[in-house]
Amino acid sequence: MTALATSDASSPCDAGSDQDVAAAPRADCIADSAGGLTFDVTDPGGEGAAYLLLRRRDAASADEDVRLPLSPAADGRLRAALPSSVELAEGRWNAYAEVGGTPRRLAPGVNDLRSLVDRAPSGARGYIAVRIPYATKQGNLSVRSWLRAPHAEIGELDIAGTSVTAHGRVYGTVLTGAAFAEASRRAEPERVERYEVTADGVEFSFGLRCDVLAESGPGPWDLWLRPAGESGPRIRLARLLDDVADKKQIFTYPSVRLDTAAHGPLDAGPYYTNDNDLSVRIREASAVEG
Amino acid sequence: MHISFLIHNAYGIGGTIRTTYNLANTLAEQHDVEIVSVFRHRDDPVFSPGSRVRLSHLVDMRKESPHYEGDTPDALRPARAFPSAEGRYRQYSALTDRRIAEHLSSVSADVVVGTRPGLNVHLARETARGPLRVGQEHLTLDSHSKELRRQLRSVYPRLDVLTTTTEADARAYRRKMRLPGVHVQAVPNPVPAPGIEPADGSQKWVVAAGRLAPVKRYDLLIRAFDQVRAERPDWRLRIYGGGKQKDKLRALIDELGLYNHVFLMGPAHPIEPEWAKGSIAAVTSSLESFGMTIVEAMRCGLPVVATDCPHGPGEIIDNGVDGRLVEVGNPDAIAGGLLELINNDTLRRQMAGAALEDSERFDPARIAERYDSMFSGMLTRGSSFGGRVRGTLHRTRGALLNGAYAVRDIGHGAPTSGIQTKGSTA
Numbered sequence: 001m002t003a004l005a006t007s008d009a010s011s012p013c014d015a016g017s018d019q020d021v022a023a024a025p026r027a028d029c030i031a032d033s034a035g036g037l038t039f040d041v042t043d044p045g046g047e048g049a050a051y052l053l054l055r056r057r058d059a060a061s062a063d064e065d066v067r068l069p070l071s072p073a074a075d076g077r078l079r080a081a082l083p084s085s086v087e088l089a090e091g092r093w094n095a096y097a098e099v100g101g102t103p104r105r106l107a108p109g110v111n112d113l114r115s116l117v118d119r120a121p122s123g124a125r126g127y128i129a130v131r132i133p134y135a136t137k138q139g140n141l142s143v144r145s146w147l148r149a150p151h152a153e154i155g156e157l158d159i160a161g162t163s164v165t166a167h168g169r170v171y172g173t174v175l176t177g178a179a180f181a182e183a184s185r186r187a188e189p190e191r192v193e194r195y196e197v198t199a200d201g202v203e204f205s206f207g208l209r210c211d212v213l214a215e216s217g218p219g220p221w222d223l224w225l226r227p228a229g230e231s232g233p234r235i236r237l238a239r240l241l242d243d244v245a246d247k248k249q250i251f252t253y254p255s256v257r258l259d260t261a262a263h264g265p266l267d268a269g270p271y272y273t274n275d276n277d278l279s280v281r282i283r284e285a286s287a288v289e290g
Numbered sequence: 291m292h293i294s295f296l297i298h299n300a301y302g303i304g305g306t307i308r309t310t311y312n313l314a315n316t317l318a319e320q321h322d323v324e325i326v327s328v329f330r331h332r333d334d335p336v337f338s339p340g341s342r343v344r345l346s347h348l349v350d351m352r353k354e355s356p357h358y359e360g361d362t363p364d365a366l367r368p369a370r371a372f373p374s375a376e377g378r379y380r381q382y383s384a385l386t387d388r389r390i391a392e393h394l395s396s397v398s399a400d401v402v403v404g405t406r407p408g409l410n411v412h413l414a415r416e417t418a419r420g421p422l423r424v425g426q427e428h429l430t431l432d433s434h435s436k437e438l439r440r441q442l443r444s445v446y447p448r449l450d451v452l453t454t455t456t457e458a459d460a461r462a463y464r465r466k467m468r469l470p471g472v473h474v475q476a477v478p479n480p481v482p483a484p485g486i487e488p489a490d491g492s493q494k495w496v497v498a499a500g501r502l503a504p505v506k507r508y509d510l511l512i513r514a515f516d517q518v519r520a521e522r523p524d525w526r527l528r529i530y531g532g533g534k535q536k537d538k539l540r541a542l543i544d545e546l547g548l549y550n551h552v553f554l555m556g557p558a559h560p561i562e563p564e565w566a567k568g569s570i571a572a573v574t575s576s577l578e579s580f581g582m583t584i585v586e587a588m589r590c591g592l593p594v595v596a597t598d599c600p601h602g603p604g605e606i607i608d609n610g611v612d613g614r615l616v617e618v619g620n621p622d623a624i625a626g627g628l629l630e631l632i633n634n635d636t637l638r639r640q641m642a643g644a645a646l647e648d649s650e651r652f653d654p655a656r657i658a659e660r661y662d663s664m665f666s667g668m669l670t671r672g673s674s675f676g677g678r679v680r681g682t683l684h685r686t687r688g689a690l691l692n693g694a695y696a697v698r699d700i701g702h703g704a705p706t707s708g709i710q711t712k713g714s715t716a
Contacts (some may be wrong), residue, residue: 026483088513110560112486114567117493156550243567254544 022251023187025097027141028109029133031116035084037131037143040077041070041097041106048100048143052080054093054143055103064089070097084129084286095133095141108135113243123202126172127151134245144245144274148172152204152225152235157270162211162256164270166278167229168204168237170227175199178229181206181237183213183221183280191216197225210256210268214282217263221280222273237278247272257285291665292322294399294421296390296409298378299344300327301335305479305582306405306428308337312480316658328386328409331661348389359385371415373445374436376408391416401665406440407434414448415662422668424451428479430579430601431462435515443467450668453477455580458601475664478605480654484562488591488646489569491639494630497568497592499561499583502533502554507597508544509535510621511574515623516546523551523630527572530564532557559562567591568640570631574624578602588612590650593641597625612644679703 025044029037039052049284050070059065066088070078078097082088096103111133121128127149136142140223150172158165166181179199185191193213195206204225223237248271255269265285273279297310314323323343330347349365349413350357359365364385371391372382390409394402394416402412402417403424410425417423422589425446431439431454446452447477451473456461458474463469500506508529515527529539529552536554541551558564561583565571571587573596578584581602584594588606596603598615607613614630617623650656 002369094640110485110563110568112563114489114563117495117567159547159549200464244555252540253549 017184023142024105024107025132026107026109027095027097028112029114029115029141031131031133032084033119035119035129035131037082037123037133039068039080039095040073040075040109041080042077042109044078044097044099044104046099046102050078051098051101052082052106053096053098054088055099056089057092057094057142063091064178066093067098074261078247082131082143084131088129088131088143088147090145090147091204093143093145095143101133101160106141107139108133108141111271116243119241121171123171128153128171128240130240132243132245146238146240148238148240150227150233150235150237151240152227152237154237154239155239157253159254159256159269162209162258162268163207164210164280165205165207166223166237166270168225169202169233170211170225171206173227173233173235175204176228176232177224178231179204179227181208182224182230183208184224185213185216185219185221186279187219188216193221208280210280210282211258212256213280213287214266214268216282217264218266218283220282223278223280238276239272239278240276246274248274291320291401292399292670293317293324293403293665294397295323295325295402295403295405296393297325297327298381298409299329299331300325300339300347300644301330301332303336309428309479309582310405311337311339311526312482312654313658314343315633316427316480316654317661318342319658320662323400324413328390329381334571348393349386364388371412372408373441374412375435375441376406376411382408392417393566397421400669407438409553410449410452411442411445414445422450422665423448424453424665425449427452427454427459427463428579430456430459431455431466432459432600433577433579439467447472450474451475451664454512455479456601456605459579469714472665473668477657477660477664478652479580479582479585480657481582481589481649481652484566484586484590484655486562486566487564488589489642491569491591491635491642493567493569493570494632496525496527496570496572496632497565497587498527498572498574499530499558499564500573501531501585502529502535502539504535505577506531506535507574507576507619509552510619510624511572512539512542512546512552513621514574514624514628515552517621518628518632519548519551521629524552524585525632527552528555528564528568529553530555530558530561530700561586562590565592568592569642570595570628572624572628573597573603575599575603575612576618581606585649585652588645589652590644591642593631593638593645594630595624596708597624606649608644612641612648614641644688 026042027061030038051067052070054066056064068080070080074077095106128151130146150169152170154168156167175177179197181195181197183193197204197206225235233290253270255267258266267285268282271281295621317323325345327347329349329351331351352361365383367384369382369387371387390412397417399421404413405426413423449472454476457476460474463474565587571592571594584606589593594613597618598604599618609615614627616627
C-alpha cells in the first residue's frame, strides 16, 4: 500500500470528522397552502437561546431581522415556524441558525413545497404573501419573499404572431369598468401604451402588440394593471403563486422576429424578470439566438 | 464479514456513487464496510457516507493538496492494466495501475466489490487469494463496445460473482460472455424511502426527471403531451434535469404552443419533493439500463407510465397494476397511457397505492439482504474446498479460460491490447 493510502486507512474517521467540522446545520422546509413555512433544523449545538434568523440581503440595518424561536422537536431536531401572518418584506432573506447570539448560515435540506403548487388563495386578506425557500448558488438556504397589496397574478399567455394575450386574476382590489392595462418603456417610463381589459369577476385578460412596442426600438417594457382606471392603484403584473422561486428560466415564451425599418431586425416577446414580474423584451436579433 | 468496495470516484455525483453509498451504508449495519475510491478530487464527498463506512482514496487529484499526484510522471503515462476500451480509460494511468494493484494484492477483506468494468478487470486479475471477487455491472453488456466486451471476456471468468441490475442483462452475460463458474446474478439498485410524505394524487401534474439526453426521448413525451392537452388542458407536465437537448426541447415546446403546459424545470436535488408535486410519472426512454427514476417515483407514490424499453422498466413495473408499460417510440401510445390514468381518478389512486407497496422491494435493507445472503452462501460454499485452496483452483481455471479466449480472439484478428500482455505475465 502507498503511504497515502496507509495514512488514510490508519485514521478511518478522517472523512467523518472533516464532515462534522464542515457541515453547516441543515434545514428541511415544509410550506403550507396559506403561505406559512416550517423549518426543521439539525441541532447546531452550542449554549443559549436558539433562533432561526432571517436577514434581508439588502437590509439597511439589523432592525429588520426576523427571529423565530427554535424549539426541540420529537426527532431531535429544532423546529421554527414562520406563519403567513408574520410580515416579511419583499426580497431575498438569508437563513441562519442563531445560538447564544452566534448566527451560522443554514444549508438547504429537503424543501417540501407541494402546497405551493397551483396555489389559489381566497384573496380575503387583501394582500398576497409568498415565501419560497431555495438553495443559493453558493449552496446556502435563503427565502424569497413577495408581499403585494393589491396583486395581479398572471396565468396563461397566448401568443399568436406579434399578439400576446395575458390572462390573470386580481387580489385585494376589484376590477371596475374603467380598468385598463398598460406597458411602460423602462428607459422612458412616461412612454406608455394602454390596453383595454376584459373583466369577469376577479379574472381579467388583455391583449398587446409586440410590433407596436418595437417601434420604439430595443429595450424592455414593464406591464401594469390599473383596476380602477386612472384614479386607482397601479399594480405590477407578476406570477407569484406557485413553488418556483425564479420564473425567468422556466416560464419562457417564444419570441417573434420583427423586421423594422427604423431599428433593423428585432426579437420581441413576453418574459418574467428576476423579480417574477411580467415584461416584454425587445432586443436586437442576434444570429446566435436565431 | 469485511466488505471492500472499489469505486472510480466516491467524491462526485452520479448514479453509481449514490447506489454504492446506499448499499454500503445498509451493509454496514451488519458488517465491516469500506469504500476505496481510486480518485479523490475534492475534500468532502457530495453524498455523505454513513459514519460506519470507512472512506479512503488511492490517488489524490486535489490540486491544492500537498499530496496532489495528478502531474507525477506515472500519472501521465497511459494505463496498461485498466482496459483500453473502457469509457474512463483516459483518466487511468500507470499510477492508478500500480495503486490499484497494490491495494488489491494486500486487501484483507472477505468480499471485494468492483463497481465498473475497468475496476472489475483489476479485481479479477490482481486480488490476493481469499476474498470473494464481485464485479458489478451498473450499465449493460449491450452498451459496451465490441472491443470492451472482448477485453472483458478474457478476464471476467476469474470473477466469483458478476451482478447486473436487471435479469435481462444477467441473461445477456450468461448467453454471450461464457462465464463458466462465475455466479451471474441480477440485483436491482437500492432506492431508499423518500424522507417526505408520498404524493396524494390530487395534483394535476405529470412529472419526468432525468438528463436531457437523446436516449431519454423527451421529444416524444412533449409530442404526447400535445395530445394530452387537447383532451385535458387542466393537466400539465414538468421535466426536471439539465442537458444538451435543452434548446431543442425548448424549441419543440414553443413550436407546439405548449408553453403554458410543459415546463423544463432544470436540475433538482433532491428530486423526491419534486415527484411529490405530481400524480403521474412519465419515462419515455429508448433504453434504461435499470430505471432508477421509475423506482424513485414509485417510492414517492406515483404510478409510472413508461416505455417498455430494454432493460429495466418491464422488470420494475407490473403492467396495469402499479403502472403502465407502453410501446417504445410511439407518442400516441404514451399519450394513451397518460390519459388512461388522467381520466380515471380511481385507477390512478389504486395504481399509486400499488406503486408504493411494490417498490418496497428496492429498499436498501431488502437489497443489502440479497447481497448478504449471496456473499455468505458463496463464502460458505467456497470454504468447503478449504479456504485459500478455493482461490487457487479458481485462479487456475480462470487463467486457462483466459488463455483459451485469448487464442480465439487473436484468431479473429482483433488487435492485441496491453491487457493481454499484462495477462500473460499475471
